Amino acid sequence: DGGITQSPKYLFRKEGQNVTLSCEQNLNHDAMYWYRQDPGQGLRLIYYSQIVNDFQKGDIAEGYSVSREKKESFPLTVTSAQKNPTAFYLCASSMFRLAGSYEQYFGPGTRLTVT
């Protein structure tokens, strides 16, 4: 059963704690992405990675960190420096970033609540 898995589906943390969101894909995709979604907003890019051991900041990277040690895994850490961490977090992957092969597929998301 191929796809993208994110765990957990719901996550609760106290303010000041770091938390790591999991994203795994078995589609053999090269590129992986993390987005943040807030109510009534589109998807905003946090970080992305085109190959193993390499990643780039997106539009809203402050307060977040990532790693890409394996092709199939791209965990996101929400640090205590993130001012408004409560949101719905989506992971996505795509095969290539060459023109003509760029369909992105999304996981089911993790809803993080920080109080």
Next chain:
Amino acid sequence: GENVEQHPSTLSVQEGDSAVIKCTYSDSASNYFPWYKQELGKGPQLIIDIRSNVGEKKDQRIAVTLNKTAKHFSLHITETQPEDSAVYFCAASINYGGSQGNLIFGKGTKLSVKP
């Protein structure tokens, strides 16, 4: 950078009617335009996409049209059904000389289909 505007933000139609969602983009270098459907509490699902070398693409009850001169593209859903109720997102991506840029998303349209 690229900016994507999406209208309307909410759309209510009767079952069997057609629904049209429109997006405009700012950068004429954009060449890839996907549409995503997101059901409540789930990740977005790619439903159709179009590249700048074609003007229209159809897949059963859904179609997308692209007007490069006016820099806008639209999603058309015919014979709507209650299960079409969801939030729909458009996106655009710029081609940087063979390497595809990140997706820039509109803010979404909440479609409600009344039985």
